[in-house]
Amino acid sequence: DAGVIQSPRHEVTEMGQEVTLRCKPISGHNSLFWYRQTMMRGLELLIYFNNNVPIDDSGMPEDRFSAKMPNASFSTLKIQPSEPRDSAVYFCASSTGGGTLNTEAFFGQGTRLTVV
Amino acid sequence: AQSVSQHNHHVILSEAASLELGCNYSYGGTVNLFWYVQYPGQHLQLLLKYFSGDPLVKGIKGFEAEFIKSKFSFNLRKPSVQWSDTAEYFCAVNAKTSYDKVIFGPGTSLSVIP
Numbered sequence: 001d002a003g004v005i006q007s008p009r010h011e012v013t014e015m016g017q018e019v020t021l022r023c024k025p026i027s028g029h030n031s032l033f034w035y036r037q038t039m040m041r042g043l044e045l046l047i048y049f050n051n052n053v054p055i056d057d058s059g060m061p062e063d064r065f066s067a068k069m070p071n072a073s074f075s076t077l078k079i080q081p082s083e084p085r086d087s088a089v090y091f092c093a094s095s096t097g098g099g100t101l102n103t104e105a106f107f108g109q110g111t112r113l114t115v116v
Numbered sequence: 117a118q119s120v121s122q123h124n125h126h127v128i129l130s131e132a133a134s135l136e137l138g139c140n141y142s143y144g145g146t147v148n149l150f151w152y153v154q155y156p157g158q159h160l161q162l163l164l165k166y167f168s169g170d171p172l173v174k175g176i177k178g179f180e181a182e183f184i185k186s187k188f189s190f191n192l193r194k195p196s197v198q199w200s201d202t203a204e205y206f207c208a209v210n211a212k213t214s215y216d217k218v219i220f221g222p223g224t225s226l227s228v229i230p
Contacts, residue, residue: 033217033218035220042220042221042222042223043206043223045218045219045220048217055217056217091159091160093160093218095218103148103210104148104150104162104165105218106162107152107159107160107161108159109158109159110159
C-alpha cells in the first residue's frame with residue numbers, strides 16, 4: 001500500500017483565498033484524522049471521522065475551517081477565507097478504528113500551508 | 117478527557133549517551149500508548165506501541181518503553197543514542213473505546229551531538 005497520501009505537499013496562497021487540502025487514507029482504514037502542527041501549539045487534532053462520519057470536530061478552530069469525507073477513500077479540509085495565522089503543516093492520518101480497540105495511526109507526508 | 121504531558125521540551129545529548137524521555141497521561145480507563153518520531157522535515161512515524169501484555173515494549177532502532185500503570189507513565193529509553201536519532205519525539209495515547217481519538221503530547225526535541 002502507498003500509505004496515506006496528501007496533496008498538495010506545499011501550498012502558498014494569499015490571505016482571503018480558499019484553500020483545500022486533500023487526503024487519501026490507507027485502503028481498509030475506517031478512521032481518518034486531520035492534525036495541524038505549529039511551533040507554538042504542537043500537534044492539534046482538528047477533526048476525526050469514523051466510517052466517513054465526523055465523530056469529533058471540537059478541535060476545528062473556527063467556522064472558516066470545514067472538513068468532509070464523501071467516501072471511504074477521500075477527505076478534504078477546507079479553509080475559507082484563509083488567514084496568515086493558518087500557516088502550518090497539516091497532517092492527515094488513518095487507522096483501522098471504530099470498534100477495533102488496538103489501533104495505531106499512520107500519517108501522511110503533510111501539507112505545508114503558507115498564507116501570505 | 118485524555119491529555120498527555122512530556123517532561124522535557126528539548127534534550128541535548130552526546131553520541132553514545134543514554135536517553136530517557138518522560139511521558140505521562142491522564143485518563144482513568146484503559147489506554148493504548150504510542151511513541152512517534154518525526155525526523156526534520158518529515159512526517160510522523162511509529163516508533164513503538166503498547167496495547168496490552170508485557171509492559172516493556174521494544175520498538176525500532178533500539179528504542180524501548182515501559183508502561184507503568186500506577187504512575188500513568190510511558191517513558192521512552194535508548195541505551196546509546198546516535199546522531200541519526202536527532203528528531204522530535206511525541207508520546208500519544210488513545211482510550212480503548214469504540215472511537216480511537218489519538219491525543220499527542222507537546223513533543224520533545226532531541227539533539228544528538230556527534
